[in-house]
Amino acid sequence: MFESILFYTLAAFILGFGVLVVTARNTVHCVVFLVANFLCVAMIYVMLGAEFLAIIQVLVYAGGIVVLYLFVVMLVNLKRGPDAAPDRRRQSRVGFVLAAVMLAEISAILVYSAARPASAVAAAAATPLQTVGNTEVVGMLLYTDYLIPFEVASMLLLVAMIGAILLAKKEI
């Protein structure tokens, strides 16, 4: 019962803030709605038993990436955004097509879930994922089975750092 209320509230917040991110005229407002959206998604991760993911959602997304976005919005500082005169006809056409795809997707999920008894799935989900801490399980997987992707990730971060410095170098 508590879980249901929490899930529907969080889902409403996530989708509401998502709509605001996509529709808000002022880019700074978009960034603020994006932070709120990320924090609600972090709470969804806690509900799913992925505590470590929730922490890095707050640390990296809400605390790091969004700050980067905010600085870039401040840097370019447009008085009149590119969306000042939007093409209404094009927007509504694309929107209808996407809404139809969305409807098909959700109904497919519902039909599939109706074919399988939901109670069995819920019972399986109710048992805890593991007895040791979530972070330790993730760490053991990351540093044994996924060793190569981990080292490649460091290479990716190095390339991103050097590339970003090169792109911004002209003004240093």
Place this chain on the structure above:
Amino acid sequence: MLTSYVPIFIFIVIAAAFAAFTIVFARLVSAQKPNAIKLEPYECGIEAAGDARDRYSIRYYLIAMLFVIFDVETVFMFPWAVSLGKLAVFGLIEMLLFLFILVVGYFYAWRKGALEWQL
């Protein structure tokens, strides 16, 4: 499992209620006699100049970018630190390799002057 978060939930509710209460209470009780000087934004006694949405220096972008990269690096270190007891020397070598690759980027940023701050 989720019930262990109930204290945090109560904490959030109390914090939000306290903030709402103080704002509403101050609005109700305070005397409001505004004039032009009182409504000016406070800037350490100096008269405010220009717009808050001024153009920033590109250095802010560079610092924020470096912060995000090293933030992700730190995030990778948390699960490593927790499971180091089982990983032993193998885990230490892995993490040293990871850190070495990122330290190369750090020295690149240093040499290129991305960490300098002269306007």
Place this chain on the structure above:
Amino acid sequence: MTPITPYHYLVLSAALFMLGVIGVMTRRNIIIIFMSIELMLNAVNINLAAFSQQLHNAVGQVFAIFVVAVAAAEAAIGLGIILAFYRNKETLNIDEMNILRW
């Protein structure tokens, strides 16, 4: 009320992903298009976490961490490209980014 099943999370993630797609398709401010891409990455992460819980396997969470790392690299480089583009053309309109068009 029915208990919350993984399908609930899948529907939520599908809706969030479609919001991101709508943002990419309809907005012309390139920074907002980037933010819509972040929304889509978040939808993918919800999906991974939901399956990770259903299958009792933490691999989904490990992949979600890699998605976050890639998102950080993407934000750093993408915003750098936006700044370089803005220096040259003084605009953020995606429709004017056509120099490389064949």
